[in-house]
Amino acid sequence: MEDAIVIGIEEGGLYKFRGHSKAALTHDTSSPCELWHRRLAHINYKALPHVSKVVTSLPELKIDHEGICKGCAKGKNIKNHFPKSDSKIEGILELVHSDVCGPMPSTTLSGYVYYVTIIDDYSHKTWIYSLKTKDEVFEKFRVQSSCRNLVERKIKILGFDNGGEYTSRVCGIL
Numbered sequence: 232m233e234d235a236i237v238i239g240i241e242e243g244g245l246y247k248f249r250g251h252s253k254a255a256l257t258h259d260t261s262s263p264c265e266l267w268h269r270r271l272a273h274i275n276y277k278a279l280p281h282v283s284k285v286v287t288s289l290p291e292l293k294i295d296h297e298g299i300c301k302g303c304a305k306g307k308n309i310k311n312h313f314p315k316s317d318s319k320i321e322g323i324l325e326l327v328h329s330d331v332c333g334p335m336p337s338t339t340l341s342g343y344v345y346y347v348t349i350i351d352d353y354s355h356k357t358w359i360y361s362l363k364t365k366d367e368v369f370e371k372f373r374v375q376s377s378c379r380n381l382v383e384r385k386i387k388i389l390g391f392d393n394g395g396e397y398t399s400r401v402c403g404i405l
């Protein structure tokens with residue numbers, strides 16, 4: 232309690248400040264420009280003078296902010312790209328990525344709670360199969376296996392996350 236600025240006393244489900252209510256409600260804002268920039272969803276600073284001309288309830292605003300808004304800087308942060316892969320995939324079904332997702336929070340009317348994705352790296356062709364149990368992954372890969380026979384190619388590499396659903400049965404049909 233030593234660091235507390237104001238102590239509130241609960242009355243009827245609300246906390247009412249005792250004593251320093253004006254001090255508690257006072258908040259230091261750096262400038263009206265900064266304040267309205269934040270209030271208007273981090274609008275461009277250059278637009279503020281124009282907005283204040285067309286919106287009657289806004290004060291006259293000038294561009295007088297300093298530095299960079301932390302919120303805007305964080306919002307414009309981007310993730311680093313993944314490094315380019317050196318692998319040379321030259322045809323369909325050479326590299327296939329797969330993952331099983333679930334169980335989903337609700338079961339479908341048909342009783343499915345999982346789904347498996349199978350993505351061909353070369354063509355980006357994606358298959359998604361609904362599953363009632365994880366062990367149905369084998370059956371879906373068997374279907375894929377028959378597909379690859381149509382194009383006379385074999386899956387050379389299967390990328391997965393070492394989940395238990397990718398048993399030796401699945402790997403055996405590749």
Ligand SMILES: [Zn+2]
Nearest residue numbers: 273300302303
């Ligand atoms: Zn901002």
